[in-house]
Amino acid sequence: MSIIKIENLKKTYDSNGIAVNALRGINLKIENGEFSAIAGPSGSGKTTLLNIIGGLDKPTSGTISLSGEIINDYNPTKLSDLRLNKIGFIFQAYNLIPVLNAIENVEYVLLLQGIGSSERTKRASNILKEVGLEKEMNRKPAKLSGGQQQRVAVARAIVSEPEIVLADEPTANLDQDTGSALLDLMHELNKKKGITFLFSTHDVMVMDRSERLVYLRDGIIAEDKTK
Amino acid sequence: MQERITTTLAWRNVWRNKRRTVLTLLTILTGCTMIILLNAFAKGGHDQMIEDAVAVNAGHIQIHEKGFWENRTIDYAFKDETDIEEILNDLNIKSYSKRILSAGLLSHKGNTAGAVIQGVDPEKEITVTNINTKILPGGRYLKESDLDQILLGETLAKNIDAETGSKISMISQGFDGSIAARQFEVVGLFRTGNSEYDNTLLIMPFKQAAEVFTMMGFINSIVIRADEISSINTINQNLKELLSIKSDSDFEIMGWDELMPELVQFIVMDDISAYIFDFILFMVVAFGVLNTIQMSVFERTRETGIMLSIGTRPSQIVKMIMFESVIIAVIGIALGLLIGYSLSYYFQINPLDYSDYTKEMEVWGVSTTRWPAEATLLNISVTALITFILSFVFTIFPAKRASKLNPIEAIRQL
Numbered sequence: 291m292s293i294i295k296i297e298n299l300k301k302t303y304d305s306n307g308i309a310v311n312a313l314r315g316i317n318l319k320i321e322n323g324e325f326s327a328i329a330g331p332s333g334s335g336k337t338t339l340l341n342i343i344g345g346l347d348k349p350t351s352g353t354i355s356l357s358g359e360i361i362n363d364y365n366p367t368k369l370s371d372l373r374l375n376k377i378g379f380i381f382q383a384y385n386l387i388p389v390l391n392a393i394e395n396v397e398y399v400l401l402l403q404g405i406g407s408s409e410r411t412k413r414a415s416n417i418l419k420e421v422g423l424e425k426e427m428n429r430k431p432a433k434l435s436g437g438q439q440q441r442v443a444v445a446r447a448i449v450s451e452p453e454i455v456l457a458d459e460p461t462a463n464l465d466q467d468t469g470s471a472l473l474d475l476m477h478e479l480n481k482k483k484g485i486t487f488l489f490s491t492h493d494v495m496v497m498d499r500s501e502r503l504v505y506l507r508d509g510i511i512a513e514d515k516t517k
Numbered sequence: 518m519q520e521r522i523t524t525t526l527a528w529r530n531v532w533r534n535k536r537r538t539v540l541t542l543l544t545i546l547t548g549c550t551m552i553i554l555l556n557a558f559a560k561g562g563h564d565q566m567i568e569d570a571v572a573v574n575a576g577h578i579q580i581h582e583k584g585f586w587e588n589r590t591i592d593y594a595f596k597d598e599t600d601i602e603e604i605l606n607d608l609n610i611k612s613y614s615k616r617i618l619s620a621g622l623l624s625h626k627g628n629t630a631g632a633v634i635q636g637v638d639p640e641k642e643i644t645v646t647n648i649n650t651k652i653l654p655g656g657r658y659l660k661e662s663d664l665d666q667i668l669l670g671e672t673l674a675k676n677i678d679a680e681t682g683s684k685i686s687m688i689s690q691g692f693d694g695s696i697a698a699r700q701f702e703v704v705g706l707f708r709t710g711n712s713e714y715d716n717t718l719l720i721m722p723f724k725q726a727a728e729v730f731t732m733m734g735f736i737n738s739i740v741i742r743a744d745e746i747s748s749i750n751t752i753n754q755n756l757k758e759l760l761s762i763k764s765d766s767d768f769e770i771m772g773w774d775e776l777m778p779e780l781v782q783f784i785v786m787d788d789i790s791a792y793i794f795d796f797i798l799f800m801v802v803a804f805g806v807l808n809t810i811q812m813s814v815f816e817r818t819r820e821t822g823i824m825l826s827i828g829t830r831p832s833q834i835v836k837m838i839m840f841e842s843v844i845i846a847v848i849g850i851a852l853g854l855l856i857g858y859s860l861s862y863y864f865q866i867n868p869l870d871y872s873d874y875t876k877e878m879e880v881w882g883v884s885t886t887r888w889p890a891e892a893t894l895l896n897i898s899v900t901a902l903i904t905f906i907l908s909f910v911f912t913i914f915p916a917k918r919a920s921k922l923n924p925i926e927a928i929r930q931l
Binding site: 346370 | 522525526529530533819820823824825826827828829830831832833921924925928
């Protein structure tokens, strides 16, 4: 069964009274364990598509299913629970909670899931060790470099072992070496833990490393290539 | 479990902008302190006014023949029976004093003036009132042995050009309808600060009044002093029941509030202005909290978007923000109560002295010159409760708004 199934998905924005068709009929299936990227130029609709998959935005029409469940009509609480239990997010701007340190940021998701203290700390510290941040666990985001913050974001996204991790331009704010190391890390987690990764990117390096590339242009899939 | 992260985040959010939090705490603290102090002064001042007014002449409770208070003539009198004394002795009161009351015309050096004549037992009277402390220098209070000696209100004496040592004439009507006329020696002038008493009152020994007015064992009033002002209603109730059982006379039993309606009016007016001021202070506190939470929520729009996007429920966002408000409110209220109570206690021990304004207060029939504060448990708890509820209620709107943020739009905020 496909982990993500999208049928005839359309999204129209109202921009100062003008209707903008961000997505114009997307049909897409993402299988479990894929390491895929949605690419395309700015304004092609890749981030909009990723946000709709993650339940952060609503489509104008069409259906979207996650693990066989149509999520179009979920209310805000149900969408929060879906994001908490099935989806991990990595954002371009890291988006960590500034008042919490690295391990607390990672633990936050587990706390929301109601996981006990010792289990939570064990899992959060293990995952931070896996991403190479065992010495930075007690530092607040402001005391971490961009690459380190993005590693914490990756750790937060995967600590609850979600079915899919959605990463919006995860390397955009990182230098070449840091971005490459981060991709290595995510690829390793994909292979080791079987977590599905779906990127939205226009970074050539991400496109090269992805096993499947879905290319969007003007809100429709122009090319869908599995390597 | 999830409450822990809510409280942890709330606590850290409260202190991330220390200056703003401290300013909000100061707003709540100052508001609570001022409300407690204001209400403590109102309570302490009013109690003092009542005590002062009661102590000058009126007493806490008066017993009359029914109809006396409306007509104020000597004709409304009741038999001075031992049954009544037994009832009074059984009640939990401080003391009582019998009075004969009449009106008459005074004359001295060709000047005349109307007067309210009060016959009192000199010894018993000063257990109910403090008139003996109001005698002006050069005069003295009445003695048990006095007969033709009287006391006059300062202004009344001035109106007939009398002074201590003057001989004045009085003419009135006796209880039996006869003419009551006598010459008296003024042994003292009194100044109570209450213009009604100072302008019209003549005080003479009870024995003399009984004879001059041919009272035949009747009296017009019994004035009672209670131990505490709070026990007046109970005493009043008990008196009504016992007097109706033991005596054939039809009595009217009046508390200080019925005897001095002008004082009640003053207290009510003062209370209303205090409530208006309380309301303004409560609103200042509430909008202070609202402003802080609004600013804090606005600054964290992006962060709230992140929290929502990684699976925080909208209700958890509401809880976190409400908890922030609770933290600020509880600390502010606790400090406000502490300072408010301490200041009230200080002014309870060291009352404000406004003897410079005695003339203005006389207009209201009040002779109080010391204004103590008295912080009651009710005042403190109501202040704390209203401040807490207002802080809580005024946080609901920004908290709800934050919980309804669109995560994507929120994350895009700088």
